[in-house]
Amino acid sequence: MLFDEQEKGIVTKFHQLSDSAQKLYVRLFQRKFGWIKRHKLEYEEIAADLEPVVGELEQAGFLQTESELRELPEVLDLLSAPELRTLAKTFHLGHPGGQKQPLAEALLRLARQPSVFAWGRNPPGVGAVILKRAKDLAGPSLRVCRGPRAVFSRALLLFSLTDSPEEEDAACGGQGQLSTVLLVNLGRVAFPRYTVRRHARVFQDRDDLLRYAAAAHTLSDISAAMAAGNWKEAHALCQGARRDWKELKHHPSLRRHEDLPLFLRCFTVGWVYTRILSRAVEILQRLHLYEEAVQELEELLSQKVYCPDSRGRWWDRLALNLHQHLKRLEPAIKCIAEGLADPEVRTGHRLSLYQRAVRLRASPSCRRYRHLLQQLPEVTVQDVKHVTAVRLMAVLSPSQVTITGRLCPQLGMGKSVFVMEAGGPAAPATALCSVEELALDHYRRSGFDQGIHGEGSTFITLFGLLLWDIIFMDGIADAFRNAYQAFPLDLCTDSFFASRRPAIEARLQLIHAAPAERLRDWVAATWQAQEGRAASVVSWDRFTSLQQAQDLVSCLGGPVLSGVCRRLAQDFRHCRGGLPDLVVWGSQDHRFKLVEVKGPNDRLSHKQMVWLDELQRLGADVEVCHVTAVGAKSKGLN
Structure with a gap:
């Protein structure tokens, strides 16, 4: 019911392919989506000559060839750095040591300029000339067709509902599940024994699955942009997702999602968009847009259907933004009170909110709001013997130990690396170790073997x-x-x-x-x-x-x-x-x-x-x- 007749036909057509064609398609499907040079395809276990196999897949509508490669950015991405330098040199751009990305950008700028050739009824544009020469340099290439790939990705996404929607494999169609199945079939991986019992229907119809798949891919794109530090690109993607969610959030099908148990509700489109908007808060803070971040957090906290496990983090972050960044003390105190009254706020977030209230209570600028702070429920940890002057540690630990180690020279912001004395008196030596390994050595010397x-x-x-x-x-x-x-x-x-x-x-x-x-x-x-x-x-x-x-x-x-x-x-x-x-x-x-x-x-x-x-x-x-x-x-x- 989640796939139409055309999509089922694609699956049927795949089963009708030869074994070699199926094997090649699966390998291409698992690669990053994009054009591939044919000469780089080497799968000896499938066939010494892959041309007939490629032809079969093309004839069946599963592969595109270079005749359909018409977008200049895609061709430039296909070229290697030396090939790009050769192409740029043809148009008097760049220099022999030029990097790939700047050269590609320079060629794209040139392609957008009007042609300098005036003769002929339909003079070729500069972009067309660059495209032709780039394709000549790239040579024969291929790419899996979007349509069939989307069908298989959706099927794998449906199969992979046991993964978090934030996992890259799950969001991109569950390609990692193919490797898992293979390893199980080879006997290299075994899962626990249990009984599969599917009771609830997660997706009501095909459109419901399509909306979920689209949202999951958007989340994956945003996560990739954030991981690469492209905060403006991530912000733009979130803005688009916010508009999509605004149009969708009152759709009748979403009401049925509330009836799902919480652990299945995370596989609904509303849950994924809520995750996206939660990521948007981090992006806005990175861009120092704290006013917008507060509005986003208030919107997230106004609903209780999706992502209740994140409410503690949202309240904590909202209190921080109101208190430290926007200096709105009374709203910050009210935020803390609401957060502490929220049953979904647990463990560390609950303690964090209360400790912020304690700091506010001690602040002279909050004197007029102390009556509000006195009404908050107390959240404390067990007081213990104070053995050092470091108050935070002394309150929370029964004893404190300080050991010393020689810090190794290092660059960047990574974890500290220490030099530890190793070996015995007859053969002294030194070893590089982490702070935890240094501590383990200390306790080993103290009788904990x-x-x-x-x-x-x-x-x-x-x-x-x-x-x-x-x-x-x-x-x-x-x-x-x-x-x-x-x-x-x-x-x-x-x-x-x-x-x-x-x-x-x-x-x-x-x-x-x-x-x-x-x-x-x-x-x-x-x-x-x-x-x-x-x-x-x-x-x-x-x-x-x-x-x-x-x-x-x-x-x-x-x-x-x-x-x-x-x-x-x-x-x-x-x-x-x-x-x-x-x-x-x-x-x-x-x-x-x-x-x-x-x-x-x-x-x-x-x-x-x-x-x-x-x-x-x-x-x-x-x-x-x-x-x-x-x-x-x-x-x-x-």
Whole structure:
């Protein structure tokens, strides 16, 4: 029902192609869309001579050849830098060392000028001359036809609804899924075992799917422009998307999307456009257009149907813009109050809003608004012993350790690299390492002979090992919609815990009360039955062996493990980040520490503050380890 007869005919025609033609088309389809020089095509496994195969695809309407290449920018993009220099030299442009992009721009400018040749009834324009010579230089070329490619992209997009609409492969048509299927068929990848149960209809009709596909491609284009730092181009794309969404947002079909469970609603056109407008906020801020950014945020927050998991970030950003950039104190305070009253504002964003209110309360300029600030609900983390003068750290950690290391000379804004002494007295040596590796070495010298730098993946892997059967349990409609999922679709929503509450509560009680041997057996049972399966909740290479994972759960104990698993099960979306960098323990005495490591000029995020407080409440030995640089006057060495 989501494809018309013409589109179904394209699929039928593809099945009628020879094996060689199908194989070549799939390889061309997976490449970046654009023209390709024929002489660069080499697929010996398909055929030594690809010309007959190309001819078959062209005859069937799946490929275009150079006879249809008529746009000068596309031809210039096809040429190599030396070929462009040769072409530019013909028209007395550029110089031998000219770069590709400036030369192409110069040729395009020249092509837009009127012809200097006056003879003849229809004199050729400069652009036509440049086009002909560029095509002669490029030689035979080909490109997959847009129409059939769009059909297959849409089919793969539909197949790939288990991916986030922000993922490049999903937004561009799910080409990555082809590789996944191949790897599964070759036996190189295995997914967890579960039962596929499709219950809800995500797309109501073909037009609904077309609108979603168009929005997903726009999101992909905007993400690409942002990644390349092309903020003005990204801004223009967002403006176009905003106009499209304004026309579409009251379409009758969108009302049916509200009836979908939240974890399927993310595959609707409204969700994708909301993601686009959220990206627009970042773009506007990059361009210092804070007034427009505030308007965009207020528009986003005025609805509650799409992207509720982003509301905390939106409120936080709105408060920041109103307070710091626009100096509108009363609206900023009201924004904080509304944000703290929003049940979708969780963990770090909630703490961030409250801490902003505390700073405003202490500001002399906010004296007249203190009655509003006094009415806000208090959001605090557990106060602990102060062991240094750094107030933020002292409030949030039971103890603070400062170790020193020699900072390695470096350029740019990358992470700090330190020089660590390695080897023994007989063979001293030095090694370059990260701030976390330097901290691991410090704890190793302090008696913790085992340690892992895994951040959240260490704890998420333990969560996956201890709750594997519940995470992939049967009976949850639409949580698994195809055979290539590494996680249930509802994992990052509140419905994950709600749909499995009895099973999760029973398991958490067992974990809390379990002795060390029972925990070890639990981890071993899952590891031995599922090792290697592609599950996003388990990183199989996080531990050097099963025994190391068992040793760690023995040290952590049931109360800490059950508490961590509870938070992840209840709000995986917001709690998967912010866990401590290191876990260190002693294999003999079973002491352990959970350590957040901070290098020079680094500080705790709000999510890290919340997790440190929570872990301490669970009885874990938690600390923040500061690594300071010595041997240099500043961050970099001369």
